[in-house]
Amino acid sequence: MRVKENIRITDPDCKDTVIHMTLEPLRGKLPSFRPGQYVRIGIPKLKEPAPGYFAIASCPDEPEGYEFFVKNAGPLSAYLCDIEAGALLEVEGPMGKGFDLTPFKGADVYLIGVGTGIAPLRSLWHSIIRHREAFGKVTIYAGFLTEMHQLLTEELGELSRHNIEVSITLEMGHESWDGPIGYVQHALKADAPDGTNAVACLAGMSPMVDACTETLQNLGFNDDCILLNH
Known part of the structure; x- marks a missing residue:
């Protein structure tokens, strides 16, 4: 290529x-x-x-x-x-197996990733936008080291036009930052999304994926509703 x-x-x-x-x-x-x-x-x-x-x-x-x-x-x-x-x-x-949302039509969708780990999630949210009516609530949880490390700021900011919510967590915040500070699993725990009719798609480093998986399990997500792309 x-x-x-x-x-x-x-x-x-x-x-x-x-x-x-x-x-x-x-x-x-x-x-x-x-x-x-x-x-x-x-x-x-x-x-x-x-x-x-x-x-x-x-x-x-x-x-x-x-x-x-x-x-x-x-x-x-x-x-x-x-x-x-x-x-x-x-x-x-x-x-790789990717993310197959075919069995989850009508469900809420949570996309969770940090840093360049949002790359496969971007592929997915672009696909969801084209079939937005097929899903319930869609929320992206993205984490970055600092605001300077944040990727796709403009694109993420425009997703509300497609009825997609975005939560940005910074590991290191600053005085004017009013979003979550820490790790994405902390933002997940604070928001406590309902796992009754929902699917979560995770991408990123193993420690982050493991921590978010445990958080989602504690929130009531079944293991078959927590998807990895590999």
Whole structure:
């Protein structure tokens, strides 16, 4: 596949670099995929840096290309953060089970992730928007280290137009921040969503997923209503 666009989306003063990378097929159409799935990306003719796995951040109903959020946190991601439009990459997939909400029509939906872990959730909320009438209440719980690390501020702010609520938690707040401070599981516990007719989709680091899973179980969510994308 070919790099169509590569744009930094973290604040220029933020020490962490996250880019929004879009890939387009050289020919033909993209294979179909489910929200939450991921692909394996490698560099043609190079064994190092080794290939890695990245969740698709775009919607299956938008087949022009794949979108990803890449944080500069290792050799491959550093390479991708500096890559220029027109460069070629090897892409294998899609892989993973993704998020299948087919059995949960009419249910409330909770999307929970932190940092670049919101990438597979973005794929899902774009899909939900296209079928919004099929679900009840939809709420996104997103967590970031600081306000400077926050991703997709404008996009998340506009989701209310689609009757989607958004809760942003900062691990490190400041005097003018009036949202939750701490971890997303704390915001979940404080809001205490009703798990009677609901499904939760989690994406991110294992400690966060484990903590949120325990919180959801304590709130009455059944295990088969707590979904992971892998």
